[in-house]
Amino acid sequence: MKLLRYASFPFVPLYYAVTSLRNTLYDLGLKKSTSYNFPVICVGNLSVGGTGKTPMIEYLINLLKDDYQVATLSRGYKRKTKGFGLADENSTAETLGDEPFQFFTKFKNDIYVAVDAVRTNGIAQLRTLNKPAEIVLLDDAFQHRKVKAGFNILLTTYTKPYFNDFVLPAGNLREPRRGAKRANIIIVTKCPDNLSDIEKSSFVKRIKPEEHQHVFFSTIDYSNTLNSEGGEISINSVSNFTLVTGIANANPLVAFLKSKNLKFEHLNYSDHYNFSEKDIKDIEKRSLIITTEKDFMRLKQYESLKDKLFYLPIKVRMDNEQLVNKLIKDFLKS
Structure with a gap:
């Protein structure tokens, strides 16, 4: 390279x-x-x-x-839709992109989450809502x-x-x-x-x-609690897990986990990675999977991962x- x-x-x-x-x-x-x-x-x-x-x-x-009344506007990188989109209960990471879907999942009752590659159009649409942004x-x-x-x-x-x-x-x-x-x-x-x-x-x-x-x-x-759709567990209670990341730089996360003397293997994919059926079959063989919140938005749709998939929340x-x-x-x- x-x-x-x-x-x-x-x-x-x-x-x-x-x-x-x-x-x-x-x-x-x-x-x-x-x-x-x-x-x-x-x-x-x-x-x-x-x-x-x-x-x-x-x-x-x-x-x-x-x-x-706050609105986020992203282009919706790698989404499978076109034009302006406003997040609703039918939205997924595929229709919004993983990051906007993360915003919607966390703040759906508080903000608007929109996507549009043409930002001027997206802003115009957000101002025409019944309660404008x-x-x-x-x-x-x-x-x-x-x-x-x-x-x-x-x-x-x-x-x-x-x-x-x-x-x-x-x-x-x-x-x-x-x-x-x-x-x-x-x-x-x-x-x-x-x-x-x-x-x-x-x-x-x-x-x-x-x-x-x-x-x-x-x-x-980094939080000391791992979250999933079914609940949460302490990070100190886990061992021998698989870390799955599809982000630009996983080094800080890896360093944090190692600082806690945790043992894990790391499946490191490219940023905004689209997981294939083959990837999912490989990942589902693992007994415990920890990932980032952004990757969780794309992986949680798979039923085979549901009971063993957790993400580590972060804040600035x-x-x-x-x-x-x-x-x-x-x-x-x-």
Whole structure:
């Protein structure tokens, strides 16, 4: 894989030029970008792969759902439907995509969950509902510049920060690093628990935030309880299980489980993996299966896994939660 990346370096200038030109046209107003007179908050990243967008969207839902009619809008990656879709009791991971289905499963009585590859149309549809969405949370839309969000949250991981990366195809960046200037806040995700103030300060210097930007650091908090549709069990009560993941980076989860001295085998699939019948027959041979919440949304439909399939809940912990919340709520008031 690394050799392929090195071999693709000659194509980097072309990708860089194309994405830079596109951004410049939007910046100059030569390509149309739609603004809104109600709050639209975008959560995204510069890179491909998992930076923690799903738990960040859930953080915002929990922050806002009691005071506003919140809606999430995703493109519905790998769903088997087209156009605008609004989640309801008949929705599945196949009709919505795994992440929107996760939002709906957890917050179905509190928010709208919608999917549409054309975000402008999705936002318009959410505003025509009997009780229109008051806040729209855009999931993974930092490069979707046809919508001009009022507030942009950019995520980058601690282990693979965007300032150490290159644009595709040699690197993982969807656009040049300077695209980070569009963000209102930058959150460094998946940080170690013991990250010192000196290390944070060094990281911020390398990010080089603009005057209007704030940088925060977040950590993944793993639950000590495993959940299933039938109930829950303590993680300390399990042994010799199989971990099944279809996410971009399972390393933090693996490290957490190993830190608890648990014994397990790991079936590691690609991000947003579509499990085949052969895969399910292989997985169902295991006596106990632990997976991520996102993968659980796709796997729970299989009756053969029902009594032995559990997921490990996670949530985001911010280093300066009060200021993060204040900046978001100040935006809403404005």
